Amino acid sequence: MKNLAFRLLFVLLVIQTCAFSQSKGMVYIEGSRYIPLYGRDSTVVEVKDFEIDVYPVTNGEYEKFVLEHPKWQKSKILKLFSDKSYLANWKSDIELKDSENPNSPVTYISWYAAKAYCECQDKRLPTIDEWEYVAMADETTKDARVKPEFNKQILSWYEAPHSNENTIGLHPKNVWGVYDLHGLVWEWTLDFNSVLITGESRKDVDKDSNLFCGSAALNATDLMNYAAFMRYAIRGSLKAKYSMKNLGFRCVKPIKK
Amino acid sequence: MKQSHLLFGFTLLSGLLLNSCFDSKEKEYQSTADIPVSREMIAELTSPPHVPTPVGRRKAKKLIVEMEILEKEGEMTDGVKYMYWTFGGTVPGSFIRTRVGDEVEFHLQNHPDNKLPHNIDMHAVTGPGGGAESSFVAPGHEKTFSFKTLNPGLFVYHCATAPVGMHIANGMYGLILVEPEGGLPPVDKEYYIMQGDFYTKGANGERGLQPFDMQKAVDENADYVVFNGKVGALTGDNALTAKVGETIRLFVGNGGPGLVSSFHVIGEIFDKVHVEGGDLINENVQTTLIPAGGAAMMEFKVDVSGTFILVDHSIFRAFNKGALGMLKVEGEENKTLYSGEIRDDIYLPEGPGIQNMPTTDEIVASEIPAKSFEEQMEFGKQTYMQTCFACHQAEGQGIPNAFPPLAKSDYLNADVDRAIGIVLHGKTGEITVNGNKYNSVMTRQMLSPDEIANVLTYVYNSWGNSKKVVTKTMVEKVKNSK
Numbered sequence: 001m002k003n004l005a006f007r008l009l010f011v012l013l014v015i016q017t018c019a020f021s022q023s024k025g026m027v028y029i030e031g032s033r034y035i036p037l038y039g040r041d042s043t044v045v046e047v048k049d050f051e052i053d054v055y056p057v058t059n060g061e062y063e064k065f066v067l068e069h070p071k072w073q074k075s076k077i078l079k080l081f082s083d084k085s086y087l088a089n090w091k092s093d094i095e096l097k098d099s100e101n102p103n104s105p106v107t108y109i110s111w112y113a114a115k116a117y118c119e120c121q122d123k124r125l126p127t128i129d130e131w132e133y134v135a136m137a138d139e140t141t142k143d144a145r146v147k148p149e150f151n152k153q154i155l156s157w158y159e160a161p162h163s164n165e166n167t168i169g170l171h172p173k174n175v176w177g178v179y180d181l182h183g184l185v186w187e188w189t190l191d192f193n194s195v196l197i198t199g200e201s202r203k204d205v206d207k208d209s210n211l212f213c214g215s216a217a218l219n220a221t222d223l224m225n226y227a228a229f230m231r232y233a234i235r236g237s238l239k240a241k242y243s244m245k246n247l248g249f250r251c252v253k254p255i256k257k
Numbered sequence: 258m259k260q261s262h263l264l265f266g267f268t269l270l271s272g273l274l275l276n277s278c279f280d281s282k283e284k285e286y287q288s289t290a291d292i293p294v295s296r297e298m299i300a301e302l303t304s305p306p307h308v309p310t311p312v313g314r315r316k317a318k319k320l321i322v323e324m325e326i327l328e329k330e331g332e333m334t335d336g337v338k339y340m341y342w343t344f345g346g347t348v349p350g351s352f353i354r355t356r357v358g359d360e361v362e363f364h365l366q367n368h369p370d371n372k373l374p375h376n377i378d379m380h381a382v383t384g385p386g387g388g389a390e391s392s393f394v395a396p397g398h399e400k401t402f403s404f405k406t407l408n409p410g411l412f413v414y415h416c417a418t419a420p421v422g423m424h425i426a427n428g429m430y431g432l433i434l435v436e437p438e439g440g441l442p443p444v445d446k447e448y449y450i451m452q453g454d455f456y457t458k459g460a461n462g463e464r465g466l467q468p469f470d471m472q473k474a475v476d477e478n479a480d481y482v483v484f485n486g487k488v489g490a491l492t493g494d495n496a497l498t499a500k501v502g503e504t505i506r507l508f509v510g511n512g513g514p515g516l517v518s519s520f521h522v523i524g525e526i527f528d529k530v531h532v533e534g535g536d537l538i539n540e541n542v543q544t545t546l547i548p549a550g551g552a553a554m555m556e557f558k559v560d561v562s563g564t565f566i567l568v569d570h571s572i573f574r575a576f577n578k579g580a581l582g583m584l585k586v587e588g589e590e591n592k593t594l595y596s597g598e599i600r601d602d603i604y605l606p607e608g609p610g611i612q613n614m615p616t617t618d619e620i621v622a623s624e625i626p627a628k629s630f631e632e633q634m635e636f637g638k639q640t641y642m643q644t645c646f647a648c649h650q651a652e653g654q655g656i657p658n659a660f661p662p663l664a665k666s667d668y669l670n671a672d673v674d675r676a677i678g679i680v681l682h683g684k685t686g687e688i689t690v691n692g693n694k695y696n697s698v699m700t701r702q703m704l705s706p707d708e709i710a711n712v713l714t715y716v717y718n719s720w721g722n723s724k725k726v727v728t729k730t731m732v733e734k735v736k737n738s739k
């Protein structure tokens with residue numbers, strides 16, 4: 001009996017340490033195989049286990065970052081790594097405009113800056129596959145893409161203006177415990193430019209004709225694809241030095257085994 | 258002899274010189290691609306229903322077009338909001354006017370507040386994607402590309418970013434005109450109209466900000482079919498105007514995304530139609546077909562005064578979904594061309610029963626009931642403008658000899674239950690209102706008890722009426738008593 005209690009205690013302790021090992025502000029994502037809208041090579045992709053930030057990086061967090069790493073300040077960043085609108089909503093190198101909320105997601109960020117931020121924390125940007133994998137979950141299901149309501153909600157956000165001014169964490173978290181993948185801002189991904197969208201969508205459809213049964217037609221059950229289409233379109237329109245009012249980021253950490 | 262030689266030489270030379278001057282003006286180029294451009298010019302862009310000044314006899318130029326893409330909220334109809342995506346802030350987008358041989362340098366600017374990348378596909382462009390590929394632009398950026406206008410005609414432009422249908426359905430289309438050498442023949446008035454179909458989550462008339470409904474769009478089941486982006490963009494104070502005797506040219510496009518337009522002006526015959534916006538001219542046309550992603554130009558002279566109604570003659574779209582505009586023509590009446598009404602008698606071949614609109618008897622109750630008197634007035638006005646306005650007019654003044662007034666109306670104020678009953682069940686036959694006899698037909702109205710209560714409260718509390726408040730319970734009492 002005493003032995004059993006000891007074992008139980010031992011098990012509890014082990015679980016405790018496991019839970020403790022999870023990085024602060026991140027949740028554990030169990031990898032799997034799934035079919036994204038635009039597979040790069042074939043249709044099924046495999047995502048390995050990783051941890052992801054619960055929230056997008058905020059203005060406040062980025063303020064701390066530029067204090068510690070002055071080379072990413074507005075006036076000091078290399079022209080190669082940014083365009084004119086980098087941190088356009090900041091009044092100085094280290095301070096937000098008074099109108100901005102420190103708890104809103106940081107935007108007007110180039111891909112280089114986002115990548116550097118994650119690397120300084122021993123993290124990296126998520127790949128498209130990782131991001132889409134976590135983002136296809138709703139509050140109760142890991143793959144909610146078949147639910148029309150889920151897709152309608154996402155689409156309706158794409159039409160709502162000024163959502164970047166909201167603060168993080170206002171929407172319910174998804175089943176992984178991750179907030180704001182939809183409904184706040186677009187997010188940078190590590191390999192955002194690996195999907196070739198030329199901007200001529202009809203042509204893009206041709207290029208991926210094997211994905212669409214050789215024709216341009218999308219059938220009515222593909223509502224979810226419309227939401228995803230728009231994400232791929234925005235990624236396709238970007239260059240790494242661009243920064244945009246509605247584009248932020250979050251980081252992930254691969255699990256070392 | 259030598260002198261005459263010299264003289265001859267001189268004449269020849271000056272002749273050549275003159276000729277060459279002449280040449281540069283009237284030279285016929287083998288291909289429009291060979292037309293040279295001289296100097297730069299900033300293009301004049303106009304919002305609908307207006308068009309820029311005609312090109313006239315100007316030479317081909319390098320024409321700089323700057324167009325800004327704006328995603329912004331607008332009003333579809335009273336009380337219904339919609340998030341429009343626009344070229345230049347309007348639906349349809351700004352009108353671009355060029356001539357054959359122009360070299361257009363196009364700057365497409367995507368406003369930083371926008372959520373989405375966009376591009377432009379111009380049907381006037383000869384080149385891959387009509388410019389779409391070169392103009393794909395992220396929010397906060399600007400793309401530049403240029404093209405030469407090779408073919409004259411009236412062309413549609415639209416956004417072609419994935420999902421294309423959604424970008425068009427949200428209003429991303431407009432017209433670009435390429436005039437032939439020397440310009441189109443002059444007319445007195447020119448207007449710009451574009452039809453589009455809209456798909457909203459809520460049914461037609463449902464209040465609030467209505468999101469785009471992809472499923473309805475796929476099914477081509479439009480909630481709104483409108484001219485110039487909203488219900489009423491060309492009616493009432495926004496009506497197009499002209500004077501008797503003027504010639505009018507309409508540039509009419511159809512953005513779609515789904516529906517083809519049977520464009521018709523009630524009470525007019527088009528003297529000339531540039532079929533599908535091209536060179537082919539048809540004469541004496543009643544209704545002209547405008548394909549989705551196509552356009553037509555029509556010319557006609559207005560000979561008599563009055564209000565002419567522009568419709569998509571797929572007629573339920575006009576009277577139930579919004580595809581209706583007005584052209585108000587001022588001037589002397591011409592009784593020889595049109596007599597006006599000579600006699601008005603009631604003709605009821607099916608007996609004197611009350612006429613009904615075909616109906617399923619299912620009236621969906623309004624989702625948001627009014628909470629206060631102010632809201633009742635607000636919602637009531639919206640219903641009034643959608644349902645009653647056409648006959649009883651904006652100030653409740655009615656139309657003499659046809660539709661009785663609601664303003665200071667003795668008939669209305671005498672009996673509330675009777676008024677409720679008329680809205681519920683319709684009314685046929687002779688009545689006397691403020692001393693004048695009216696003998697016409699009002700059909701029963703497809704309104705929920707809430708809506709009837711609101712609209713009657715609005716009517717009773719406007720235009721000098723008795724300030725009664727009508728409640729849903731009162732309406733239901735009358736409804737159930739029959």
